[in-house]
Amino acid sequence: MNETRHRVLEALADGPVSGPALAEALGVSRAAVWKHVEGLRESGFDVESGDDGYRLASVPEFGGAAVAYELGAPFEVEYHDSIPSTNARARDLAAEGATDVVVLADEQTGGRGRLDRAWSSPSGGIWLSLLFRPDAPMAHAPVFTLAAAVAVTRAARGAGVDATIKWPNDVLVDDRKLVGILTEMEGEADRVSWVVVGIGINANVDPAALPSDADPTSLEAERGSPVDRRSFTQRVLEEFDALRQSPETVVDAWREYATTLGRRVGVETPSGTVEGEAVDIEFPGALVVETDTGRVTITAGDCDHLRPV
Structure with missing residues (x-):
C-alpha cells in the first residue's frame, strides 16, 4: 500500500471526512481521493459514504492491505490469493535487492518443508x-528460525491454543503439528x-485435509472456532520483529x-543418529543431547521425540 493510500485509510478510520477536506489535507485532487477510496474498496475495506463524508466501516478478514493496516512492524506486505511458494517468491525479491518484505498467501500450491518434503498449504491457512x-x-x-517458532507460539497462546516447540522448527499442540518453519539464506562466513x-500455519483448515503422516492439527480445530487470520498474522510479525532486534x-x-x-530424542544427523536426553539448547540454536557416552552438541538434524524406555 503506497503512502498516500495509507494516509487516506488512516483518515477514514478517524472519519467521517469529506472528499474535499481529505484532498486538501493530503495535497491531492478530489479525483485522486476518489481513486484511493475505490482502491481500498477493491481490497475489501468497507468504506461508507454519506452526507458527512467517507468513513471506514470495517476491515477485510485477510489480505495484504488488511494485514498492513495498523501493523506494528516495519514490513511491506505482498499478498497472493494463491502462489506456488512464498519462499520462492521471497528469494526472487531478495535477488532484486528487497528487504523487510512479507510474502503472504491464502494458499500455496507447491509448498516445501525441511529436507524438501512436500508441505500441504490449503486455502484458509497462513502461509508467509x-x-x-x-x-x-x-x-x-539459525537463531532466526528459533525466533520464528517463538513468535508463532506466542501468537497461538494469545489465541487460546497451548502450543509448544519441538527442536528446531516445529510448533506443536500435544505432539500434533501446527506450524512448520523453513529458513533459507545467502551470504558469506562473516556476513x-x-x-x-518461511512459516506455514495451519490456521482455519480441517486437519483431515492435511497429510496424515504429519499428525496435523490447526488453530481452528484446537479452538473450536476460526481464528482471526489478520490479527494473528500481525501478532506473529510483531513478535518476530521484536525478537530479531534482540537475538x-x-x-x-x-x-x-x-x-x-x-x-x-533421536536426532538424524549427517554423521548418524544421536540418541539420548535433550538437556539444553545453545546459541544460536544447537541442541545438547546427553548420550550414554557423553554430551553431544547438534547444530542440524531431524529430531524425533522417543517414548521412555
Whole structure:
C-alpha cells in the first residue's frame, strides 16, 4: 500500500471526512481521493459514504492491505490469493535487492518443508515468508528460525491454543503439528546477505485435509472456532520483529516453550543418529543431547521425540 493510500485509510478510520477536506489535507485532487477510496474498496475495506463524508466501516478478514493496516512492524506486505511458494517468491525479491518484505498467501500450491518434503498449504491457512537482511554472521542465522517458532507460539497462546516447540522448527499442540518453519539464506562466513524465514500455519483448515503422516492439527480445530487470520498474522510479525532486534534473548524465550528439553530424542544427523536426553539448547540454536557416552552438541538434524524406555 503506497503512502498516500495509507494516509487516506488512516483518515477514514478517524472519519467521517469529506472528499474535499481529505484532498486538501493530503495535497491531492478530489479525483485522486476518489481513486484511493475505490482502491481500498477493491481490497475489501468497507468504506461508507454519506452526507458527512467517507468513513471506514470495517476491515477485510485477510489480505495484504488488511494485514498492513495498523501493523506494528516495519514490513511491506505482498499478498497472493494463491502462489506456488512464498519462499520462492521471497528469494526472487531478495535477488532484486528487497528487504523487510512479507510474502503472504491464502494458499500455496507447491509448498516445501525441511529436507524438501512436500508441505500441504490449503486455502484458509497462513502461509508467509519473511525476507530481511540482518547484520549478523552466517553462523548466527539459525537463531532466526528459533525466533520464528517463538513468535508463532506466542501468537497461538494469545489465541487460546497451548502450543509448544519441538527442536528446531516445529510448533506443536500435544505432539500434533501446527506450524512448520523453513529458513533459507545467502551470504558469506562473516556476513548474512539475506534471510528468508518461511512459516506455514495451519490456521482455519480441517486437519483431515492435511497429510496424515504429519499428525496435523490447526488453530481452528484446537479452538473450536476460526481464528482471526489478520490479527494473528500481525501478532506473529510483531513478535518476530521484536525478537530479531534482540537475538541474544531468543534462546531463553525458546526454552520457555520447548517440549523437546527433558525428553528422550533421536536426532538424524549427517554423521548418524544421536540418541539420548535433550538437556539444553545453545546459541544460536544447537541442541545438547546427553548420550550414554557423553554430551553431544547438534547444530542440524531431524529430531524425533522417543517414548521412555
